Amino acid sequence: MSNTKPVKVIGVQHALKQLHKINPELRRGFTKRYKDITKPVVTQAKAAFPSEPPLSRMGKPHVRLGGWDGGLVRKGVIAKINTRKGRSQEVAVFVIQQRTGWGSIFDIAGRSNADSQFVQNLMDKGYGRASRAMWPAYESNAPAVQAAVIELVADVRDTVNRNLAENGN
Secondary structure, eight states, rough: OOOOOOOTTHHHHHHHHHHHOHHHHHHHHHHHHHHHHHHHHHHHHHSSSSSSSSSGGGGBBBBBTTTTTTTHHHHHHEEEEOOOOOOOSOOOEEEEEEEEEEHHHHHTTTSSSSTTTTHHHHHHHTOOOSSSHHHHHHHHHHHHHHHHHHHHHHHHHHHHHHHHHHTOO
């Protein structure tokens, strides 16, 4: 397992919001750069989700989730920049997430109850322990992603500072 540490940078959300006010097109350019940076993680995570239901009951329609749809689960892996204000000060700005119910369940099942029958069935089928897709994809690409995101944050900071100086703020 690689040793990854979260990088904490203060003021990124505010800088991105200011950049959006100053130049929305430039802000979209930074979002595109972020998605390009995280493309290897997203691609690897998508490949880790099976196309067929991992367990037979997952293919049957569920009241809230429907039936397992491998294409939809893979499409649910996205990279985004979050500038929304959270309940606390610590909100992830750069996010790679699984947005579907079945995808989240498959990936994380067993985090809090590794002894459940459901988790044991997943492990017996060869899917391993939680996290099955998202975290391993990130860890294998972490050094490159972290370095590129730090560079991206520096570019955002420099661009906002330059624009604020030009506008006399």
